[in-house]
Amino acid sequence: MLAKKLVALTICILTITGCSIKSDSAIQAAESNSETEITVFAAASLTQTFTEISKQFGVENPDIKVTISFAGSATLAEQIKQGAPADVFASASQSAMSSVVKEIPNPKTFASNRVVIAYPAANPKNIMASLDLNKTDLVWIQCDHQVPCGAAADKALAVDGVTAQPKSLEPDVNSVLAKLLTGEVDAAIVYLTDVFANANLRSLEFSNKESAATSYSIGTSDAASAAAQAFVAYVLSQSSQQILISAGFDAPSS
Amino acid sequence: MRHQVKRAQTSSKLNPGLALLALVGFFVIALPVLALLTRVPWSSFFEIAMSESVLLALEVSVVTSIISAVISVLLGVPLAWYLARGPQTKTRWIRPIVIAPLVMPPTVSGIALLTLMGRNGMFGKYIYETTGYSMPFTTTAVIVTGVFVGMPFLVLVLESAFRQTPIELEEAAATLGAPPTRVFWRIALPLAKSGLIAGAVLAWARALGEFGATLMFAGSLPGVTRTMPMAVYSAMESDQGSAFVVSAILLAVAIVVVFFLRSNLIKTFSR
Numbered sequence: 187m188l189a190k191k192l193v194a195l196t197i198c199i200l201t202i203t204g205c206s207i208k209s210d211s212a213i214q215a216a217e218s219n220s221e222t223e224i225t226v227f228a229a230a231s232l233t234q235t236f237t238e239i240s241k242q243f244g245v246e247n248p249d250i251k252v253t254i255s256f257a258g259s260a261t262l263a264e265q266i267k268q269g270a271p272a273d274v275f276a277s278a279s280q281s282a283m284s285s286v287v288k289e290i291p292n293p294k295t296f297a298s299n300r301v302v303i304a305y306p307a308a309n310p311k312n313i314m315a316s317l318d319l320n321k322t323d324l325v326w327i328q329c330d331h332q333v334p335c336g337a338a339a340d341k342a343l344a345v346d347g348v349t350a351q352p353k354s355l356e357p358d359v360n361s362v363l364a365k366l367l368t369g370e371v372d373a374a375i376v377y378l379t380d381v382f383a384n385a386n387l388r389s390l391e392f393s394n395k396e397s398a399a400t401s402y403s404i405g406t407s408d409a410a411s412a413a414a415q416a417f418v419a420y421v422l423s424q425s426s427q428q429i430l431i432s433a434g435f436d437a438p439s440s
Numbered sequence: 441m442r443h444q445v446k447r448a449q450t451s452s453k454l455n456p457g458l459a460l461l462a463l464v465g466f467f468v469i470a471l472p473v474l475a476l477l478t479r480v481p482w483s484s485f486f487e488i489a490m491s492e493s494v495l496l497a498l499e500v501s502v503v504t505s506i507i508s509a510v511i512s513v514l515l516g517v518p519l520a521w522y523l524a525r526g527p528q529t530k531t532r533w534i535r536p537i538v539i540a541p542l543v544m545p546p547t548v549s550g551i552a553l554l555t556l557m558g559r560n561g562m563f564g565k566y567i568y569e570t571t572g573y574s575m576p577f578t579t580t581a582v583i584v585t586g587v588f589v590g591m592p593f594l595v596l597v598l599e600s601a602f603r604q605t606p607i608e609l610e611e612a613a614a615t616l617g618a619p620p621t622r623v624f625w626r627i628a629l630p631l632a633k634s635g636l637i638a639g640a641v642l643a644w645a646r647a648l649g650e651f652g653a654t655l656m657f658a659g660s661l662p663g664v665t666r667t668m669p670m671a672v673y674s675a676m677e678s679d680q681g682s683a684f685v686v687s688a689i690l691l692a693v694a695i696v697v698v699f700f701l702r703s704n705l706i707k708t709f710s711r
Contacts (some may be wrong), residue, residue, distance in 0.1 A: 260677035332678035353577040354659025369560040
């Protein structure tokens with residue numbers, strides 16, 4: 187009996203606070219008419235460029251506050267499916283984006299990238315061709331198969347006839363890059379843009395650039411505000427494209 | 441016994457405000473666990489549990505966590521003994537260092553291990569240059585991580601257990617001519633047995649559950665370094681059925697461990 191009362195009371199309290207929080211923010215928005223917040227979920231490989239783009243966007247739209255959450259595209263897609271409050275999703279692969287077609291109905295392609303074999307500038311292991319990865323004394327890693335950078339790596343490695351196995355299948359490209367930069371591995375399959383961003387890395391292209399490529403798309407959630415749409419439009423704009431290209435991205439392929 | 445009965449009576453008179461908070465506290469913990477159970481594909485549970493990827497992760501996890509726990513006991517028992525009975529001027533400085541990994545974020549533990557044993561690490565660099573051996577990406581790295589994050593639990597619990605046993609017993613044995621080693625093996629350790637068991641199980645469970653530090657130091661390769669927590673993370677993005685099955689297995693382990701620990705922890709701390 188007591189338990190039942192307590193449950194009822196708990197539900198009451200939870201709903202009351204829930205309501206009051208909502209109405210408070212609604213009142214604030216109506217009164218001050220400023221500071222719209224949007225949450226952007228972006229692929230780990232977009233960390234530098236999207237930080238830069240959102241900074242510029244903030245300069246032009248001081249009333250919009252952009253919060254970006256970076257992670258592997260597959261992780262982000264899963265979070266969105268579970269109801270994470272993403273207004274905008276920028277994915278590094280079509281498969282991650284199409285898995286959230288219900289939540290993010292109209293994505294647009296905005297850039298493309300490709301995986302390469304990255305190694306330290308000094309090249310101590312004398313890496314000259316993708317087949318060098320088959321050498322037994324060479325330690326290399328890549329992203330896990332279901333992550334875009336891993337899926338692209340699998341395809342490109344197969345085309346080039348690399349049969350050796352990586353030492354680790356990392357959950358996202360930043361994790362791969364960290365191990366390369368700390369010198370724990372001799373080489374790693376990362377994006378060309380990662381090599382662009384790190385002066386002490388060099389890269390080797392796969393023979394078939396198409397199989398190594400991945401295309402980036404961006405879209406807003408169904409219920410997204412005008413601010414979220416403005417952010418997407420900004421990513422597609424000329425000035426953002428300039429930032430993306432100078433970071434090593436290519437214009438969307440198709 | 442009488443004391444416990446008394447406590448039970450007062451708890452039934454817990455005031456409504458506290459009772460409400462306690463109830464909310466219970467649901468904060470219980471609801472996510474229940475939610476997890478609703479997503480486990482029970483009908484194909486065994487089929488998934490017997491799939492290659494799950495079995496590989498299970499094997500890596502079981503083998504590495506047990507070896508980690510054994511090493512934790514071998515090294516942690518003497519350490520806990522020293523902290524309990526050693527000179528306070530020294531133990532005062534040693535204790536916080538030994539216990540720190542307990543409250544350290546796993547990623548920090550991973551970086552610490554990498555900084556020491558990585559190919560460019562303090563010792564790792566030397567070992568790599570002289571022998572060509574590097575620890576990251578090996579099963580050994582998973583075991584070392586397990587010891588690093590697990591042993592502090594054993595030391596913490598066992599030190600308390602050693603402290604709870606009356607020092608007079610050890611002194612009496614010593615007066616009667618028993619050498620220190622004999623006092624340790626025949627008096628101190630047997631009396632702290634439940635603490636040892638509880639500490640070893642906690643160290644093992646902690647090694648079994650480690651994710652961040654292992655990923656950072658050992659990487660994630662099926663059959664070599666990919667443990668069950670890493671398999672859950674990986675499968676969450678591709679094969680959710682197996683993510684929930686592995687989660688359910690880990691949850692079951694956790695519940696068994698807790699039931700087992702309860703009796704041992706009570707024995708340790710109710711003297």
